Amino acid sequence: MPVGYSIYVERPSLIHQRIDPRTKLAALGAVFVLALAFNHPAVLGGILVLVLLAAQLAQLSWRSLLPAMVGSLWFLVLSLLIWPFYVKGGPSLFILFGSTISVNGVLFGLAMGLRVALMVLAAGVWMMTTSPQKLTVGLLRLGLPYKAGVAMTAAIRFVPLLNAERITITEAQQARALDLKRENPFNRAVKSIAIIGPLFVRSIDVAQSLALALEARGFAARDGRTSIVQIGMTTTDRIILIALAAACLLAIGLRILGIGLITRAYL
C-alpha cells in the first residue's frame, strides 16, 4: 500500500488538544506581525527560539521541523548575499566588487533570512499542530461560508490521496519501461504526460465520486450543520489571546520608537 502524506501530526500535547484552532490562527498572525515589526537579527532570533520552544511543547520532533528549516536556510544564504550591497552603515568590513560591505548590511541580511525562517517555521508548526477538521470548524465559527469550509477540508484531504495515486501511476508506468531519470530535460517533460495524464483523470474521477457521495448523504440539504468535532475557547485561550494582542501592540510601539531595528529605511 502506498503511504499517504499529511502535514498534521497527531500528538497528545497541550497545543494540539487544548488550545482552540482560532487561538492558534491568531498566534500565527501575531508571529507574522512580530516578524515584520523588527529587523534586528537578535530580536528575530529570539522570537525564532520562542517558536522552536512552542514546537517542543507540542512534542514535535526536530526531524519533522527539518524540511522547513532547510528550506529557510536557502533564503538565509541568499539574503546574506544580496542585502549587504544595499544596506550601509556601521563599521566597514571589506570592499567587494567596488562596494563597501558594512556590519549593518550583514546584520540586515541575517535578519531578513531569519524573518523568512521565522514565518516558514511558524506556519509549519501551525499546520503540524492544527488538525484540518478543527481548523475548518474554527473558520466556520469565524463566519466562513459552510460550503467553502467543506471545500477547504476536501482540498486538504486530497493531498495525501492524490499523492498515493501519483505513486501508483508512477509505478505502473515504470513497469512499462518509463525511465524519467535517464531522459534529457526536454524528453522528461514530454514523457511526464504519462504520469500527469492519468493523475488528472483520477483526480476528476475522485472529485466526482466525492461530490456524488456528499450529495447522497444529504450535503447542503439545510444551511449549517452540527459537527462531531467540538471546539471552544477556554481561559487559557483568552490569556494567550490577550498576551498575543499585547505583544503585537508592544512590537508596533517599539517599531515607531525605532527600537529593535537595524535600519528604518527598509521594512
Next chain:
Amino acid sequence: MAEPVQLQRMEPAIDVSEVRFRYSASGPEVLHDVSLRVEQGEYVALIGQNGGGKTTLAKHFNGLLKPVAGVVRTMGVDTRGPSVAELARTVGYVYQNPDHQIFAQKVRTEVAFGPHNLKLPPEEAARRVDEALELVGLREYADEFAFSLGRGLRQKLAVASVLAMSPPVLVVDEPTTGLDLQGSRNILDLLGRWNADGRTIIVITHDLALVAERVPRTVVISGGRIIADGATSTVLSEADLLGKAFLRPPQVTRVAQRLQKFGIASDVMTVAQLRAQLRLALGE
C-alpha cells in the same frame, strides 16, 4: 578430444528465496521468509485475502520493491541491480486499475508507449502493437479515443499495452476487478493463449471459480507467508487450509465434497467434471 556436453539449464522465470520485506525500517514485516519458484512457461494464480501480501510479493518480481533480506531473481537476474524500467523488458506488470496507466488519446498510441520506451525500431513496434491489439480483441478500436472505452475494454487495453512489450514473464494484478463474468473469462482466456506460447504468467486474483476453471497452479498467501502451493485441483479442494486464508473452495468443489460418500471425487474443479463424476456414480 570430445567436448563435455554443456547441459542447457533453464533458469526459473521467478526465483524468490527466503525474502523478508518491510515498507519502512520501523514498520512491521509484511513478508516473512517467503520462497517461491516459478518455472518458465508456467501459469500460476496468487490468491489470498486483502492485505495478505500478494501484491507486495508480486511487486518484487519486477523490482518495484526490493527485498530487505533474501534474493529475488527474474530469469536469473537479481532484481536489486537493474532499474524497474530495465526489468520491464523481462517482467510485464499489469496494474489493477487501468485508469492508473491510460494517458494517450488513441488506443494505438497507448499500446505503443511501452515498445517505444524499449527503443524498438518503429516497424517492429507497430507490428507488436497490432499483434497485441489483435490478441486482446481491440483491433477495431485501434483509432478510438482511449478514455471513451468501457471498463472491460480499458482493462484489455491495459493488458495489451504490456503484452506489446512482449515480456517473457507477465504479472497481472486482479485483472477481473469490476468486470462481469464474461469480461473476466475473456481476460483469463487471453492470458491462457499468451501462456500457450510458452510465456510465464502470474495472475493475482480473488476469483477462485475462474482459477479453478483455467489456471493449473495455485499459490496461497496469508499473513505474509505462503501457506499452500501446488496443483490448483489439490490446493483448492483443501477447505481447512483455504479457511486459514479466509477463502473457501469453489462452490462446485464444495458440492462435490458433500457428495463424497456417493463416490464423487473431492477435487472436482468444474461443473463439467462434476457432471462426469455424477454420470459415473449413477452408472450411466
